[in-house]
Amino acid sequence: MQATVESTRGRAQGAVGDLTGSVDDIVRGAEKGITARRRSVRAAVEERLPASQEDVRDVRTDLRRIAKRLDAIEERLPAKRAAAKPKKSAAKAKKPAAKAKKPAAKARKPVAKPKRAGGGASR
Numbered sequence: 001m002q003a004t005v006e007s008t009r010g011r012a013q014g015a016v017g018d019l020t021g022s023v024d025d026i027v028r029g030a031e032k033g034i035t036a037r038r039r040s041v042r043a044a045v046e047e048r049l050p051a052s053q054e055d056v057r058d059v060r061t062d063l064r065r066i067a068k069r070l071d072a073i074e075e076r077l078p079a080k081r082a083a084a085k086p087k088k089s090a091a092k093a094k095k096p097a098a099k100a101k102k103p104a105a106k107a108r109k110p111v112a113k114p115k116r117a118g119g120g121a122s123r
Contacts, residue, residue, distance in 0.1 A: 051059075
């Protein structure tokens with residue numbers, strides 16, 4: 001009888017081990033499938049997701065860097081001339097020769113303004 005109990009216990013433990021291995025395999029397969037589906041869903045909606053705090057921080061950093069570069073470029077540009085017009089030299093004071101006239105442009109019909117959506121009766 002002792003041998004029968006030992007034999008039954010051994011087979012039960014073997015069955016439990018096999019069952020545990022099978023369940024582990026099923027779980028691993030399911031995890032791989034979930035991960036793959038998660039990636040595909042994420043890729044499909046990535047552009048529609050709102051910006052995260054990290055995204056906003058990165059954009060701000062980039063904007064500051066661009067502003068610094070723009071300031072450096074503007075500093076290297078020559079200063080704007082004064083608003084007053086420079087005096088004409090004697091050579092330029094002469095009247096220029098008559099220029100050839102350009103043909104007159106055709107008159108165009110005025111373009112109608114587009115109507116606002118929703119009637120726009122009152123605001």
